[in-house]
Amino acid sequence: VSQKADLLQGTLDLLILKSVALGPNHGLGISRRIAQITQGTFDVKPGSLFPALHRLEERGWLASSWGESESNRRAKYYRITKTGQRQLEVEVRAWQRTVLAMGRAIDSTS
Amino acid sequence: MSRLRSLWRNLVHHNRVERDLDDEVRAMFALLVEEKVGAGMSEAQARRAATIELGRVESIKEQVREVRAGARWDTFRLDLRHSVRLLARSPAFTAFAVASLALGIGATGAIFTLFDNIVLRKLPVEEPDRLVVASFGRPGRNHNYSLPYPQFEAIRTRSQTLSGALATNPFGRVNVGIRGEPGTAEGIYVSGGYYATLGVSPARGRLFEETDDRPGQAVAVLSYGYWQRRFGGREDILGSAITLNELPFTIVGVEPASFHGTEVGRPYDLAVPLRARDALDEGSPLWDQAFATWIYVMGRLRPGATIEQAEQELNVIFRQVHSDGARTPNEVRLAREMTLRLQPGSRGAASDLRNQYERWLGMMLGLLAAVLLLASLNIATLLLSRADVRQREIATRLALGAGRWRLVRQFLTESLVLATLAGALGLAISVWGSRTLLRMAVPSAPQLPLELAFDLRMMLFTAAVSLGTCLLFGLIPAIRATSPRALVSARQVGGSRQRRRLDRVLVGAQVALSLVLLVVAGLFLRTLGTVWAQDPGYDRRNVLMFSVDARLAGKRGPALPATYRRLLDELRTAPGARAVSMSAVRPVSDSYYFVSVVSKLGDKALPNDQGVRVAFNVVAPGYFGVLGIPLAGRDFADRDSLDAPRVAIISARLARHFAGNPIGQQLEMGRDGTYEVVGVAGDSRYARVKDSPREVVYLPIFQTQPRHIFYAPTFEIRYTGSASDLMASIQAAVSRTEPALAPFRVRTLEEQTQDSLSRERLIAFLTSYFGAFAGLLACIGLYGLMSYRVTQRTPEMGLRLALGAQPSAVRWLVVRDATATVLVGAAAGLVCSFLAARMVQSQLFGVKTHDPIALAGATVLLLMMAVAAAYLPARRASRTDPLTALRHE
Numbered sequence: 001v002s003q004k005a006d007l008l009q010g011t012l013d014l015l016i017l018k019s020v021a022l023g024p025n026h027g028l029g030i031s032r033r034i035a036q037i038t039q040g041t042f043d044v045k046p047g048s049l050f051p052a053l054h055r056l057e058e059r060g061w062l063a064s065s066w067g068e069s070e071s072n073r074r075a076k077y078y079r080i081t082k083t084g085q086r087q088l089e090v091e092v093r094a095w096q097r098t099v100l101a102m103g104r105a106i107d108s109t110s
Numbered sequence: 111m112s113r114l115r116s117l118w119r120n121l122v123h124h125n126r127v128e129r130d131l132d133d134e135v136r137a138m139f140a141l142l143v144e145e146k147v148g149a150g151m152s153e154a155q156a157r158r159a160a161t162i163e164l165g166r167v168e169s170i171k172e173q174v175r176e177v178r179a180g181a182r183w184d185t186f187r188l189d190l191r192h193s194v195r196l197l198a199r200s201p202a203f204t205a206f207a208v209a210s211l212a213l214g215i216g217a218t219g220a221i222f223t224l225f226d227n228i229v230l231r232k233l234p235v236e237e238p239d240r241l242v243v244a245s246f247g248r249p250g251r252n253h254n255y256s257l258p259y260p261q262f263e264a265i266r267t268r269s270q271t272l273s274g275a276l277a278t279n280p281f282g283r284v285n286v287g288i289r290g291e292p293g294t295a296e297g298i299y300v301s302g303g304y305y306a307t308l309g310v311s312p313a314r315g316r317l318f319e320e321t322d323d324r325p326g327q328a329v330a331v332l333s334y335g336y337w338q339r340r341f342g343g344r345e346d347i348l349g350s351a352i353t354l355n356e357l358p359f360t361i362v363g364v365e366p367a368s369f370h371g372t373e374v375g376r377p378y379d380l381a382v383p384l385r386a387r388d389a390l391d392e393g394s395p396l397w398d399q400a401f402a403t404w405i406y407v408m409g410r411l412r413p414g415a416t417i418e419q420a421e422q423e424l425n426v427i428f429r430q431v432h433s434d435g436a437r438t439p440n441e442v443r444l445a446r447e448m449t450l451r452l453q454p455g456s457r458g459a460a461s462d463l464r465n466q467y468e469r470w471l472g473m474m475l476g477l478l479a480a481v482l483l484l485a486s487l488n489i490a491t492l493l494l495s496r497a498d499v500r501q502r503e504i505a506t507r508l509a510l511g512a513g514r515w516r517l518v519r520q521f522l523t524e525s526l527v528l529a530t531l532a533g534a535l536g537l538a539i540s541v542w543g544s545r546t547l548l549r550m551a552v553p554s555a556p557q558l559p560l561e562l563a564f565d566l567r568m569m570l571f572t573a574a575v576s577l578g579t580c581l582l583f584g585l586i587p588a589i590r591a592t593s594p595r596a597l598v599s600a601r602q603v604g605g606s607r608q609r610r611r612l613d614r615v616l617v618g619a620q621v622a623l624s625l626v627l628l629v630v631a632g633l634f635l636r637t638l639g640t641v642w643a644q645d646p647g648y649d650r651r652n653v654l655m656f657s658v659d660a661r662l663a664g665k666r667g668p669a670l671p672a673t674y675r676r677l678l679d680e681l682r683t684a685p686g687a688r689a690v691s692m693s694a695v696r697p698v699s700d701s702y703y704f705v706s707v708v709s710k711l712g713d714k715a716l717p718n719d720q721g722v723r724v725a726f727n728v729v730a731p732g733y734f735g736v737l738g739i740p741l742a743g744r745d746f747a748d749r750d751s752l753d754a755p756r757v758a759i760i761s762a763r764l765a766r767h768f769a770g771n772p773i774g775q776q777l778e779m780g781r782d783g784t785y786e787v788v789g790v791a792g793d794s795r796y797a798r799v800k801d802s803p804r805e806v807v808y809l810p811i812f813q814t815q816p817r818h819i820f821y822a823p824t825f826e827i828r829y830t831g832s833a834s835d836l837m838a839s840i841q842a843a844v845s846r847t848e849p850a851l852a853p854f855r856v857r858t859l860e861e862q863t864q865d866s867l868s869r870e871r872l873i874a875f876l877t878s879y880f881g882a883f884a885g886l887l888a889c890i891g892l893y894g895l896m897s898y899r900v901t902q903r904t905p906e907m908g909l910r911l912a913l914g915a916q917p918s919a920v921r922w923l924v925v926r927d928a929t930a931t932v933l934v935g936a937a938a939g940l941v942c943s944f945l946a947a948r949m950v951q952s953q954l955f956g957v958k959t960h961d962p963i964a965l966a967g968a969t970v971l972l973l974m975m976a977v978a979a980a981y982l983p984a985r986r987a988s989r990t991d992p993l994t995a996l997r998h999e
Contacts, residue, residue, distance in 0.1 A: 027134065028141040046138060047165045051173040058178060071144055076134045 017088040026075035189523035211532035214485040216539025218478040223544035225471040232456045234368040236309025241455035244407040255460040256403035271420035272409040274307035285662035287353035295379035315348040315363030323383040334367040336379035356664030375463025375559040400435025421452040486583040497591035518588040525584025533576030621935025624884035629943035631881035632964030634874040640956035647794025649738035653859035659822040663850035677847040684839040689828045691733040699797040710778030725796045726807040743773045743789030750810040758785035764805035889979035896983040908992040917988035928980035
């Protein structure tokens with residue numbers, strides 16, 4: 001299994017927003033989708049996932065409702081809100097800047 | 111917006127949100143299981159794996175709760191419910207804690223309300239901070255707040271530093287007739303600029319202007335309260351005619367409801383212009399007399415002017431008016447020596463009520479702070495003991511990773527519940543208490559002199575005090591019980607040494623404080639006893655007194671003494687009346703105090719500044735007989751009338767100033783009075799029981815110019831039987847004499863004496879009450895401490911008893927344990943009570959600050975209470991069953 005990076009809170013928020021932006025999903029689905037889109041680099045445990053989901057919902061970036069899963073099980077579905085969408089763009093830009101800066105920093109030392 | 115919505119959802123639909131969270135976690139679990147079964151695991155394997163992956167469900171939920179809006183409120187609510195449950199489980203403790211705190215908070219609130227209303231509060235007028243109060247006197251000596259009218263007129267017209275000046279002169283009772291129907295009220299004369307200077311606007315109609323203060327203007331303004339009481343707040347009274355002492359006046363306006371005049375504690379019912387005095391008052395016009403002091407003067411500083419500048423300027427005016435008006439050598443001297451003083455007037459004019467009670471109320475607040483501190487310490491001790499019982503629970507929670515602050519917060523929540531309950535109860539007590547105390551302070555006033563409204567300031571004060579005590583008694587146990595060291599000792603028999611020391615300090619402090627209070631109470635009780643036991647020089651038993659004022663029935667000039675003389679005759683025939691007389695000043699007076707200077711004794715003329723300062727009274731024949739004052743020479747008689755030679759009776763103390771027998775010698779008093787001394791009366795207290803005996807001159811009442819003396823004289827009646835029977839016959843006699851007259855200020859001489867000691871009685875009552883309360887608190891604290899100690903030492907006691915110790919020895923062991931704490935506390939208390947006694951020294955009378963009876967009495971009382979408190983747990987200890995005790999281990 002690949003190495004599990006420590007998740008900074010900002011990173012986790014970004015990942016969740018990105019994952020939900022791809023389509024509404026329930027908690028486990030979000031966790032699995034994150035693992036999938038990061039090719040297994042990040043494995044979000046329920047212990048961090050639930051508080052993060054609720055925090056994002058409190059801020060109004062996510063909205064939730066009860067629905068049925070593919071296997072007809074009742075599950076709580078999260079979808080991204082308009083402000084969540086904006087926030088995602090903001091975070092993506094910030095992250096890209098960080099990546100760029102970090103990349104340059106690393107290149108210059110090598 | 112969404113945050114508000116989620117706050118609403120979290121707080122209001124709290125249960126639904128909880129259930130939702132639960133469902134969500136459950137659904138997650140089901141999905142996990144399903145996923146793992148899909149991957150080929152058996153149901154049981156899948157469940158186990160899912161459980162592991164999900165982790166600790168409760169911890170997840172807890173974290174989710176933390177991030178939700180209103181999370182803090184949630185934990186508070188949880189703590190609150192927990193605290194209420196804990197408190198409900200020990201109702202005796204809760205009731206005691208709430209009751210003792212409520213009593214402390216309530217009493218403090220009551221005294222604060224009085225202090226606020228009498229001492230702190232500013233007048234409800236425009237910019238009260240710019241008001242100033244004028245007085246005059248020799249520098250460094252007592253100042254006179256009454257000024258002569260010419261001074262006021264000069265200040266009003268000439269001052270550049272004042273934007274306005276006002277003068278008042280309360281004239282006491284006035285008969286207000288409405289369409290012929292009489293009724294008494296309190297009246298005041300005010301200058302034309304009174305309302306404009308204060309910046310008061312009318313509630314109805316208009317208030318006075320300068321043009322109203324002219325001779326011949328008969329207009330009146332009602333106070334809001336009187337308008338409501340007497341006129342039912344009717345709008346149509348404006349412009350309607352009333353009579354004041356049978357003279358016609360017109361109502362022009364009503365003052366605002368918040369305004370009660372410039373003197374705190376002396377509200378009036380209606381105001382008339384100063385110049386109306388010419389018509390209403392018998393006295394000679396004082397308008398141009400530069401040395402007759404009779405009006406209170408206040409002013410308003412111009413913006414930018416300081417009080418020092420104003421004082422300087424007014425002093426120039428003051429001296430000029432004084433020296434222009436000086437006629438006699440004495441007046442020239444006065445004009446030279448007297449200076450005018452201005453004081454800040456935001457709290458209104460000089461107030462008798464404030465003078466009398468300011469220091470006292472401050473002292474009482476200090477005392478109550480001590481009581482409150484004591485009650486708080488007491489509850490802190492009890493809370494500590496309760497925390498001990500929960501020591502294991504606390505230790506476990508801390509070990510499981512609960513934050514210390516979280517636990518402290520929970521403890522404080524419990525204290526907050528107690529403080530809130532006590533605060534609410536205390537607020538009710540203080541509303542009731544402030545009225546009751548005020549009533550006790552002015553027992554003879556027909557109406558409370560202050561309007562004690564239930565207001566925001568009082569609520570804020572009570573809330574602040576409650577919170578303060580809450581922090582005080584809540585923080586100590588909260589911090590101690592959750593300290594890491596307390597944790598270690600949780601498993602230790604007998605509790606930690608530190609914990610025991612803290613307990614002892616708390617109980618010792620309580621003993622010390624309550625001893626201080628008991629000593630102060632003792633001193634005041636002794637003061638009261640000493641004052642009451644003073645020989646006043648007259649016999650105060652079986653004397654009934656009342657006043658009438660014939661001016662209120664429209665009598666003027668010679669009709670006044672004639673009316674009183676007829677009333678005296680009628681009273682002599684009243685059943686139950688053994689002897690009857692009348693006087694201007696009551697033996698214990700609450701209204702008048704006449705002073706003068708004797709300048710000639712017999713042939714010996716005294717130099718100007720060596721005259722004998724005397725108090726004087728005017729009395730009817732028979733006065734000395736009624737009061738049981740011994741008299742040598744002759745009494746006044748009916749023949750001592752206006753056209754007969756002028757005579758006087760002097761007190762024994764004044765007689766000593768004469769060479770030889772004063773009877774038959776001449777005496778010169780005041781400006782123009784020469785009298786022949788016809789009798790010498792025994793010394794008695796003039797006007798106040800606490801006064802030291804002084805030189806007194808008595809003049810015959812029917813030989814005196816009516817305008818000087820006949821301000822509501824007092825009739826004294828020595829009676830047999832009951833005072834209430836006598837009262838009925840007095841009523842009859844008064845209405846036979848003059849149907850429009852009504853007796854007032856009806857008191858027996860004993861009641862009047864008690865009333866005059868109302869402040870002393872109030873102090874003695876309050877200090878005893880709180881001394882006893884504090885002592886009781888200390889004993890409950892001690893009892894709690896000893897009970898706790900006995901519980902801790904049960905195994906030891908059992909062992910001792912099993913090894914053959916006598917129960918009495920075990921009892922002694924416990925009592926001795928308590929004795930050390932009590933004795934150290936008592937010693938500290940005695941030292942402090944010396945200091946406290948110094949502070950109250952000025953209020954004591956005839957008692958030294960180290961009065962042995964008060965000191966010993968208080969100490970013995972407290973020690974006895976302490977022994978009783980320690981004995982109960984001691985007895986329990988001595989009855990320990992050795993077997994049970996040992997099994998305990």
